[in-house]
Amino acid sequence: MGPKVLVREGRVECTHQDGEDATMMIDPIYLIVMGAGLLLSLGAQAWVKGAVAKWERVSLQRPMTGAEVAAQILRASQIDNVRIEPVAGVLTDHYDPRSRTLRLSRANYAGRSIAAAGIAAHEAGHAIQHRDGYKPMFLRQRMVPVANLGTNLGILLVMAGLFVGVAGLAQIGVLLFAGFVGFTLVTLPVEFDASHRAKRALEQSRITTPEETRAVAEVLRAAAATYVAAAVTAVLQLLYFAWRAGLLRRR
Secondary structure, eight states: OOOEEEEETTEEEEEOTTSOEEEESOOHHHHHHHHHHHHHHHHHHHHHHHHHHHHTTSBOSSOOOHHHHHHHHHHHTTOOSOEEEEESSSSOOEEETTTTEEEEEHHHHHOOBHHHHHHHHHHHHHHHHHHHTOHHHHHHHHTHHHHHHIIIIIHHHHHHHHHHTOHHHHHHHHHHHHHHHHHHHHHHHHHHHHHHHHHHHHHHTTOSOHHHHHHHHHHHHHHHHHHHHHHHHHHHHHHHHHHHTTSSSOO
16 A cells, blocks of 8 residues: 555645655745745845945956956966966856866956956965865865765655655765765855955955955955855755754654
8 A cells, every 4th residue: 555645734744554754845844944045045146246246346446357366366376387267157257176277257357346356366266275285175176076966866865765754765865965065064164265365365466455355355255155055055954854864853
């Protein structure tokens, strides 16, 4: 005899022959968790977009493009093996340690604004981390496969385990998803440190004035909020999955 589906206290549940209930699909607690995460994410995205929009309209006193800012910081840091190239998209700026390539969105690559300078300096900060052997950065890089596994197979196993009422399967999924959560947490010090290095490099190279450096800090704080929001959302989701899988309560 197959599982019996019923609605209880606003949730769609599946009762198995062994009496075990597996909450599925419409769980108010899960909706609250994901709703909170969505609000955090949307708030952080609005903040960073607003900060970038504000300061991309203000030109640097020194007429340097984002690409030139990154290049000067790399030269001052005695880094000569990193390429700087434009990339399509909006706020797609990143540093790829595998190919030693610093990629700036086209607006920041050619832009001469305070926002472009700050974002370019931040990515140059990642290149400096790479040169210095900054351990959290290398740890994050090694965790990429684990994070990908956790967001794909991990969630699938959690849902499958809850659906069929096999707690062990759901718990394996939780452990895999925990790898993704670890990745988001390790990302935080990497991003904060890159921003710190960026501001210091801009000041030491005299690319920005003290007032401009404060504006850059505003842009970078907003950008950091997106990583904080992602980490908080991931932790909340992990706690929910762990609770549903019976890892945080006595059965």
